[in-house]
Amino acid sequence: MSDSIMLRVTRYRPDKDREPAYQDYDVPLREEWTVLDALNHLKDEVDTTLTFRWSCRMGICGSCGMNVNGDPRLSCATFLTDYAPGPVRVEPLANFPIMRDLVVDITDFMEKLPRMKPWIIRDEELSVDEGEYLQTPEELEAYRQFSMCINCMLCYAACPVYGLDPQFVGPAAIALAERYDLDSRDQGEPQRLDVLIEHEGVWGCTFVGECTRACPKDVDPAGAIQRYKLKAAQESVKAFLLPRGIRR
């Protein structure tokens, strides 16, 4: 095994460059090094101006998403040795505007998330005296998978629909809506459906399925969206067939 590997990193300095360009660096090829370790090595030892986001280094904070050889990946969970002999292309997450080097502008995602009302909504809150909202293991299991999302946005980088139409609400936000809809304590389903039944909601999705393949937490956003479509279609049929008074 060679003792070094080439990293081809996107550089973009908004005050100087008109468009991004690649810069090549040689980094030590160590068995235990991830792409993020290599970037940190570069920043510490070679080029202090290299800019990228990261935090936990253990696949839970969702900050270090990048496109590695074209695929959206958590750079802290992507090992250099899997790409030997290289080069390894490290680019900012696809489908997001680039702010600087490997940092993308996530404003759009931050605006979309709260539109899903990702919190427990009750028609009437129980008082503290009435105790906590209890759940059976089965009720927990119904939504647990969708609660694993770490908002890393890899699914948005993988989704060609979002790339072509940034108005699309997108995979993670819809999976999160599903997480609360499936929660036995929640009663907010009608409110979320109003947002997601729009054209840019679930119906924007054409079921490419790439979001589910990209997800590092096995959330399966594509599955969540298709189930939501089924629910939305059932609601539409009900609205058409039943008089207002007995719906829902």
Next chain:
Amino acid sequence: MTQPASDDLLYRRPISLWWWTKKRTYFVFVMRELSSIFIAWFVVYLALFVRAIGQGETAYDDFLDRAASPWLVVINLVAFAFVVLHLVTWFSLTPQAMVVNLRGRRVPPAAILGGQYVGLFVVSAVVFWLVMG
């Protein structure tokens, strides 16, 4: 929360018209979408066939003659390949879209997939029996 960056400092990457050729999964997706055109073609073809039968024996024989022409055979072979792609891809996506619960337990994806193929086989066998029997 992140402050929105000043827009003129952001770089928005253009998306190539050929984005779907850059990844195998994107390519299969676009082919799957394209297969709908061939499904529509078979629907039209079947409707024309039924109309020919309704118009009597001469029209029926004319239809069969035309169907044997090389270019129509090629079109139908290509269309058939796309219909198979359509079937396999959509069948494989069904378990992801549908959660079926039986007696409080989730039916495993393989069972849903298998059920579809069994259904296809049964329907095909009935049609075959109707036509050939």
